[in-house]
Amino acid sequence: MKRKTKFVCTECGYESPKWMGKCPGCNSWNTLLEEEVYIGKNNRKGNSNIVKEKSVPTPISKVEMQDEPRTLTTYLEFNRVLGGGVVKGSLVLIGGDPGIGKSTLLLQISADISKSSKKVLYVSGEESARQIKLRADRLGINNDGLLVLAENDLEIVVNTIDNLQPDFVVIDSIQTIFLPHVTSAPGSVSQVRECTAEIMKVAKQLSIPVFIVGHVTKEGAIAGPRMLEHMVDTVLYFEGERHHTFRILRAVKNRFGSTNEIGIFEMKESGLAEVLNPSEIFLEERSEGTAGSVVVASMEGTRPVLVELQSLISPSCYGNPRRMTTGIDQNKVVLIMAVLEKRVGLLLQNQDAYVKIAGGVKLDEPAVDLAVAISIASSYKDKKISTTDVFIGEVGLTGEVRRVSRIDQRVTEAAKLGFKRAIVPKRNLSGWNIPNNIEVIGVNDLGEAIRIAFTETPF
Numbered sequence: 001m002k003r004k005t006k007f008v009c010t011e012c013g014y015e016s017p018k019w020m021g022k023c024p025g026c027n028s029w030n031t032l033l034e035e036e037v038y039i040g041k042n043n044r045k046g047n048s049n050i051v052k053e054k055s056v057p058t059p060i061s062k063v064e065m066q067d068e069p070r071t072l073t074t075y076l077e078f079n080r081v082l083g084g085g086v087v088k089g090s091l092v093l094i095g096g097d098p099g100i101g102k103s104t105l106l107l108q109i110s111a112d113i114s115k116s117s118k119k120v121l122y123v124s125g126e127e128s129a130r131q132i133k134l135r136a137d138r139l140g141i142n143n144d145g146l147l148v149l150a151e152n153d154l155e156i157v158v159n160t161i162d163n164l165q166p167d168f169v170v171i172d173s174i175q176t177i178f179l180p181h182v183t184s185a186p187g188s189v190s191q192v193r194e195c196t197a198e199i200m201k202v203a204k205q206l207s208i209p210v211f212i213v214g215h216v217t218k219e220g221a222i223a224g225p226r227m228l229e230h231m232v233d234t235v236l237y238f239e240g241e242r243h244h245t246f247r248i249l250r251a252v253k254n255r256f257g258s259t260n261e262i263g264i265f266e267m268k269e270s271g272l273a274e275v276l277n278p279s280e281i282f283l284e285e286r287s288e289g290t291a292g293s294v295v296v297a298s299m300e301g302t303r304p305v306l307v308e309l310q311s312l313i314s315p316s317c318y319g320n321p322r323r324m325t326t327g328i329d330q331n332k333v334v335l336i337m338a339v340l341e342k343r344v345g346l347l348l349q350n351q352d353a354y355v356k357i358a359g360g361v362k363l364d365e366p367a368v369d370l371a372v373a374i375s376i377a378s379s380y381k382d383k384k385i386s387t388t389d390v391f392i393g394e395v396g397l398t399g400e401v402r403r404v405s406r407i408d409q410r411v412t413e414a415a416k417l418g419f420k421r422a423i424v425p426k427r428n429l430s431g432w433n434i435p436n437n438i439e440v441i442g443v444n445d446l447g448e449a450i451r452i453a454f455t456e457t458p459f
């Protein structure tokens with residue numbers, strides 16, 4: 001047996017016999033890592049016992065349209081993020097920071113699926129069966145259909161899957177399992193790639209949905225090659241702030257659904273509980289009656305969510321004023337500040353600006369522009385915004401407030417939560433039924449919105 005090393009790019013998987021600073025495959029710097037390679041007979045076992053269906057080219061007009069068969073869990077948030085349930089034969093990668101609750105979520109989902117007389121295999125390369133049992137006890141899980149396997153060797157895992165033919169498989173985590181014929185360490189680029197390819201094969205051939213857990217690096221990417229994300233069908237991120245109990249499940253890639261939907265959970269002693277009324281939770285800790293705090297009605301996928309947006313504008317001490325944002329694109333804030341300066345006459349160029357979305361949510365749709373502008377103006381002028389106002393609208397470069405989608409859903413949600421006024425684009429005023437417990441005010445431009453926000457406080 002000869003041993004040799006090679007260098008593999010963690011971004012794109014490019015291989016090279018020698019180290020290079022820059023990867024020729026993807027032009028990234030410092031991404032080549034040394035790994036041991038085994039040269040000799042490739043003793044990899046093929047799944048030769050499975051008869052492959054012959055594929056024939058079909059005219060696209062004749063391709064049969066069939067919805068993918070899906071399994072529904074009782075977790076509505078989970079189903080929604082996946083695009084309507086777990087798709088048969090799909091490979092899903094779920095990433096997240098250490099301790100965020102990945103194992104907890106997947107154990108709860110496993111238990112849920114196993115309840116409907118289905119067989120579920122939960123493979124852990126990280127924890128012993130006893131540790132999993134401890135968690136299961138805390139979560140009140142005790143189903144016979146849920147089988148636990150503490151194993152790192154993927155060949156054994158694959159054999160178990162072959163024999164058991166489960167309906168759902170979890171592999172926790174991809175960084176801890178290995179294939180014996182790949183000599184690099186578990187978690188290395190080659191191992192992660194080969195293992196994922198092997199799992200993919202099993203998932204597709206046996207039509208079993210497989211969820212794999214992936215750790216996240218400090219930079220926030222799933223550890224291992226970026227390729228991993230290309231190989232799988234769906235990539236989910238489970239995120240949240242360490243100090244908050246909310247957890248957000250987000251699809252960043254989905255071959256079977258949209259990537260707009262988010263699922264919101266709360267981490268409790270007894271496990272993860274779904275949050276079906278996110279607006280109430282997000283507004284719970286609202287800094288009522290402070291300058292810079294504004295509420296926006298944003299669409300998260302198909303659901304309207306009301307969130308608090310906070311700005312802090314203060315004179316900057318250095319030449320280059322700072323623009324810092326959390327949960328919102330910094331460029332959007334810079335642009336809105338430029339519009340406020342040029343079209344409304346706020347002198348913001350010597351001000352530091354910090355803009356933050358509360359509750360760990362990310363807002364990226366244009367409809368939040370107006371709320372951002374009002375929040376910045378409010379902090380700059382040090383004037384409070386009424387706590388019963390909500391702002392919706394896109395802001396154009398000339399300071400005009402442009403129409404947004406789904407205005408009725410946004411306003412209805414605001415009315416439901418007790419908001420008294422919705423300041424919306426004037427062009428959004430017609431064509432829908434305004435709820436009668438909220439006043440809807442249409443504005444043409446930013447100046448008008450600011451006048452209404454600051455002078456005409458209700459009652």
Ligand SMILES: Nc1ncnc2c1ncn2[C@@H]1O[C@H](COP(=O)(O)OP(=O)(O)OP(=O)(O)O)[C@@H](O)[C@H]1O
Pocket residue numbers: 096097098099100101102103104105126138267268269270
């Ligand atoms: N007794 C408990 N009461 C409340 N919450 C708990 C309790 N024990 C654990 N937790 C929560 O569960 C989290 C750990 O969950 P879990 O092990 O599922 O995370 P993970 O993402 O799988 O972590 P890792 O990256 O270590 O695998 C803890 O950070 C904590 O928030």
Ligand SMILES: [Mg+2]
Pocket residue numbers: 102103104126172
């Ligand atoms: Mg875990």
Ligand SMILES: [Zn+2]
Pocket residue numbers: 009010011012013014023024025026027028031
């Ligand atoms: Zn590369």
